[in-house]
Amino acid sequence: MVNFISLSDLHSKIPFPAIRVKIIKKWSTKIGRDHHSVMLLGDANGVTIQGSLNYALSLPKEIELKEDDWVEILNFDIRYVFELHRTTKHKYTIKFNELSLFRKIQPVNGSNFLCCANFRSIKRGLYHPMYCVDLCGALVRAGDLIATKLAQPANIYNSILYSLEFSLINLGFVLFI
The missing domain is CATH 2.40.50.140 (Nucleic acid-binding proteins)
Incomplete structure (x- = not known):
């Protein structure tokens, strides 16, 4: 068993x-x-x-x-x-x-496992930047994909970190940048 x-x-x-x-x-x-x-x-x-x-x-x-x-x-x-x-x-x-x-x-439950973050809390910096968060909203603007090479002198396999700036509108249709 x-x-x-x-x-x-x-x-x-x-x-x-x-x-x-x-x-x-x-x-x-x-x-x-x-x-x-x-x-x-x-x-x-x-x-x-x-x-x-x-x-x-x-x-x-x-x-x-x-x-x-x-x-x-x-x-x-x-x-x-x-x-x-x-x-x-x-x-x-x-x-x-x-x-x-x-x-x-067989499915145990019907959860989608989304735990959407609060827009105001994100803007105020209340979420730890180390963890990913779920965002729900309408995409208004997407910026350019920015590649930043991470300098690691002891590592010959330098990695690249990608970032993207975007704007969303939440369910109350308030713009957050």
Whole structure:
């Protein structure tokens, strides 16, 4: 019998972790020299965590991980997050390995996991800049994509940070820049 745990109870000392989560969002990225499929995962309690699957690992042909799918995941690595910018406030991230097992399940709930930030609080600087926030509104203006090379003298793989300025109108149709 498998005991599934909540993402809020997840920590690195669990020998054989098992979770039930929804794949909220997926994207591809390069971590070091390897390409990864990165996923934002959420459980029935609304807790979110980031997970990554190296492209070198292959899933069984009958398993295709798509956004909005609910899955049971067993046997994965749990690592502490050291990145400067995070997709979630969770202090751990999930790294899937060759022993990880995925099984699609029926949806546990219909949540979209959006927790929209307050426009005024953002403008006043009340959100920590290290964490991503959800914004809902109508896009009024989008500026140019700005690439900034991060100077890291000890690292030969200097990374590039991209930023974009934009304006939104919230549901009350008040412009915030």
